[in-house]
Amino acid sequence: MSDSTPATIEDVARIAEVSIATVSRAIHTPEKVAKSTRLKVNQAIAITGYTTNAMARSLRLGRSNMILVVAPDIGDPNFSSILVGLENEARSHGYGVLIGHTQNDAQRALEYLKFLNSNQAAGLILFTGILPFGHETMTARLPPSVGIFEPVFNGGIPYVGVDDMEGARKVVDLLIAEGHRKIAFIGDSRTRLAYMRRRAGYDAGLDAAGVPAELRLVQEGDGTLESGRAAVERLFVRDTLPTAFMCVNDQTALGVMIGLKTRGYDIPRDFSVTGFDDVPQATFMTPALTTIRQPRTLIGKHAMTLLLELLSDRRPAETEILLRPDLVVRNSVSAPSPRWMR
Amino acid sequence: MSDSTPATIEDVARIAEVSIATVSRAIHTPEKVAKSTRLKVNQAIAITGYTTNAMARSLRLGRSNMILVVAPDIGDPNFSSILVGLENEARSHGYGVLIGHTQNDAQRALEYLKFLNSNQAAGLILFTGILPFGHETMTARLPPSVGIFEPVFNGGIPYVGVDDMEGARKVVDLLIAEGHRKIAFIGDSRTRLAYMRRRAGYDAGLDAAGVPAELRLVQEGDGTLESGRAAVERLFVRDTLPTAFMCVNDQTALGVMIGLKTRGYDIPRDFSVTGFDDVPQATFMTPALTTIRQPRTLIGKHAMTLLLELLSDRRPAETEILLRPDLVVRNSVSAPSPRWMR
DNA sequence: AGTGGTGATGTAAAGGTTTACATAGGCGGT
């Protein structure tokens, strides 16, 4: 009973008085075995506490029941809620989730590639276009994969993200509704997909509201707190102040808020500020930041679902799944201050 | 070359014109094979791009190269930095990290147990005494395990944590040095080990400073923001105000700060507040919270090191490893307000 | 020259599973 080594299929077969093949069938294709036999097998399994040896199974089947999740930085607080979605979905389909992070280090990425080659993972989840792998050469050797947030290898791999443009649009519409017209957009790098899309939402919203191009102020940076702060400085120097700062992400928004506060302004009385992403800290900023929530757990869930479908090639992979982001209204937006009205 | 199926050891053997046994030896015990042969084998490996099939290896060896990490909630922002430490250490020893979370759900815990039984994981990392597994019965079947933060199964399993008492002591000493005497301790549940230890540090610090028992105010709660707020209310009702609030964790501290602010007080002018843990949000609070930093990545690293030692039973396991926590001084502490001086 | 030892390599079994193929029994149709 409390044997030291775990029970094998053979133990079960002996007790149920059938062959191991029948046991295997009773487990995986129960409809192919007689009801009475099935019963005996199930009893034997209960007695022995048998669990299929995953190693042997994977070896035989030629594929494992593990999904490798590779992110540049698993320490990123945004990562864990996505992981929750990934893990739940995987687990409920009998898959386990392996995690790895590259820290943008090619050496480490290579190690993971080796990992994949050694059959340890049936599928791959990739964060944000990373993987300095040798491009096309490698693509061929990659198992079924799904990207998160951004397409990987120029669309060679399907991905799950968020409709950035729609999110940005929601922010602009809110600001316009509050009465703002002169709205600055504080971005990060022009090369990032998220930047382009959010910027597109910004432009579309202003177009719809009939705001002329000369009232649009766009600043670029690198997405850090510091770059938000610097953007504020630049705008003050040029002395062409907007009444609202729409930022490409929450970090930048925090930088903008700090920049404005050190100049003695109050938010949202003097200026409105918005972010994007809804990082956990957004609630704790003063004032609490109005921003766009990324449905992170849901993104994880969808990405895993897509990957599992790919694995059982039940369908031609969609190349893009965009989820609807939500506006989270907190306290960093109000009507423009009369002080700036001409 | 760009074969569809990955190369096996047999392919390598054929090309190197040796037997598969020699190939295996050349890889794992190079000193047992002649230099010239080793060379041939290495070339063949390079040609084929061979990687050992981890499934087959694990099956043969009877143990996998995976470590299962089970936490109640992997969405917890504190989790990810520990994970970084765990993963780095594991990876550098050829192990992969599997993650799972129970959400305090017995059903899910059971699934993970099954997982372990099916030989998929060589070792186990457990967070905070969880696992509603059936106690002793299960302990026997558990692979080598290490706990994080708290002992598991009443010490049956070694663990890595932080010296809470020392951390608490650092906080008290700071407050005393600033001139505080009447310091409240806002705790969570009396049953938690962390509570007891931090409380012990509080008492030891006050003892050392010669602060009499009647100046010590202790409130209990459940560690949430709300309970911190409630504690403030209770102290105001009793009208026995301290000049400083030493909180058992950062969440509670935030609640205390909010409670004090809604009553119109300024921190740290009117009251000093301290936390414990240094959650990512601590920097963003207003004022930024003075707290104790948990060396999270280091905890992960140590836990994994310990587990790997257990796995290769190189040494009798220490049952407890306590790391030194650091005081992080920010802006929530100052000298006590003259206003409260009698 | 014979013995024993050493070092390098090969042979083959074992690890636990899945599944193609073989076997066997039962049943309905002629």
Add this chain to the structure above:
DNA sequence: ACCGCCTATGTAAACCTTTACATCACCACT
């Protein structure tokens, strides 16, 4: 009574490694 078919089960190969044991060649020593 025979044939063919279907269902239920068993046999054995294959998945890829690692490693105990066997083999063999060579060398040193007596």
